[in-house]
Amino acid sequence: MRELVETVAAGLAAGERVTPEQAARLWREAPDEELRRLAARARARFHAPGACTYLIMRIINYTNVCVAQCDYCAFYRLPGQAGGYVLSREQVFAKIDALLALGGDLAGFNGGFNPHLPLDYYCELFAAIRARYGERLEFYALTIAEFLYLADHGKLTLAQAAERLRAAGVRWITGGGAEILTEAFRLRHSKFKYSVAAYLDAQRAVLAAGMKTTATMVIGFDETIEERIEHLERTRAFQDETGGLSSFLCWTYKPYGTAWGGAELGSAEYLRHLALCRIYLDNIPRLRASVLTQNEAALDGLLWGADDFDLPIEDEVTQSAGATINLDFDALLARARALGFAPRYRRVASAPAGAPAAV
Numbered sequence: 001m002r003e004l005v006e007t008v009a010a011g012l013a014a015g016e017r018v019t020p021e022q023a024a025r026l027w028r029e030a031p032d033e034e035l036r037r038l039a040a041r042a043r044a045r046f047h048a049p050g051a052c053t054y055l056i057m058r059i060i061n062y063t064n065v066c067v068a069q070c071d072y073c074a075f076y077r078l079p080g081q082a083g084g085y086v087l088s089r090e091q092v093f094a095k096i097d098a099l100l101a102l103g104g105d106l107a108g109f110n111g112g113f114n115p116h117l118p119l120d121y122y123c124e125l126f127a128a129i130r131a132r133y134g135e136r137l138e139f140y141a142l143t144i145a146e147f148l149y150l151a152d153h154g155k156l157t158l159a160q161a162a163e164r165l166r167a168a169g170v171r172w173i174t175g176g177g178a179e180i181l182t183e184a185f186r187l188r189h190s191k192f193k194y195s196v197a198a199y200l201d202a203q204r205a206v207l208a209a210g211m212k213t214t215a216t217m218v219i220g221f222d223e224t225i226e227e228r229i230e231h232l233e234r235t236r237a238f239q240d241e242t243g244g245l246s247s248f249l250c251w252t253y254k255p256y257g258t259a260w261g262g263a264e265l266g267s268a269e270y271l272r273h274l275a276l277c278r279i280y281l282d283n284i285p286r287l288r289a290s291v292l293t294q295n296e297a298a299l300d301g302l303l304w305g306a307d308d309f310d311l312p313i314e315d316e317v318t319q320s321a322g323a324t325i326n327l328d329f330d331a332l333l334a335r336a337r338a339l340g341f342a343p344r345y346r347r348v349a350s351a352p353a354g355a356p357a358a359v
């Protein structure tokens, strides 16, 4: 094991990449402290010690109606099922207003594959948000998975759908819906979640249309370490190809109320995984820790390779499955400081905080 750690450490210093085999061995053999130290070295290639950023954001779950039937999801309702909803525009605006009042500037839209919502619904909603809030707010419009469904359902090419959204004022479509990027995982857990190839093609179309995207990952289902590393390998290769991934965010599966169930993954394994991500992903400087699913423990992730975190005020998808929201931002930031970091707000919207409304 010592030889492996020294080989990887020397490789990091020389700018060499960790191989999938080395990553699997590190995962299985490296003690926590050795893995954490390697991640700290890899982090130092991009960030000064003690430097980290955060943002205040909310996910707006505009509809929970979905046909995908992922067995790890406690959020969705089938079309026609009791409890299904679509938010009105006024409800969306009220959520954004509340976010701005708390000092946040980023909303992420995430809903289901709702067959009753045409592409026009999204374009009109996003154009209205851009008109109302201007540069005071930025928003991640949809995930790659929803974007794929919209194009598919609307019988448009990915390029056509991307162009329609871009013309409506969309600048970001996040890499949500990746979960674990292996075909076997997707077949095991969803009746209708697009293939890995389709997912990556959609991400290419988003970038080709001039929008931005991110990479995500969710762990803690039944995936093997080989599947996790395959996900990291695909992500690293995609970044080599496009350079278009602005960040990498990994969170943990919440099992409560889901059809698949299972046990919740604890913070010790999450932190080890964050370290592995930082060591493996040598071409994505921004590695984000998930306060949403790991609460305060996510901030320890700053010691395990992460450099950025969200302070979320809502996400019904994970909350439906057991995630809890902590609005005591001061306490969360104090924890980061106690760990030796100086968190700096990373504003995503262009206008300064408190700028007057556009209309």
Ligand code: SF4
Pocket: 066, 067, 068, 069, 070, 073, 074, 075, 076, 111, 112, 113, 145
């Ligand atoms: S995870 Fe997303 S795509 Fe899957 S069932 Fe839930 S809402 Fe639908």
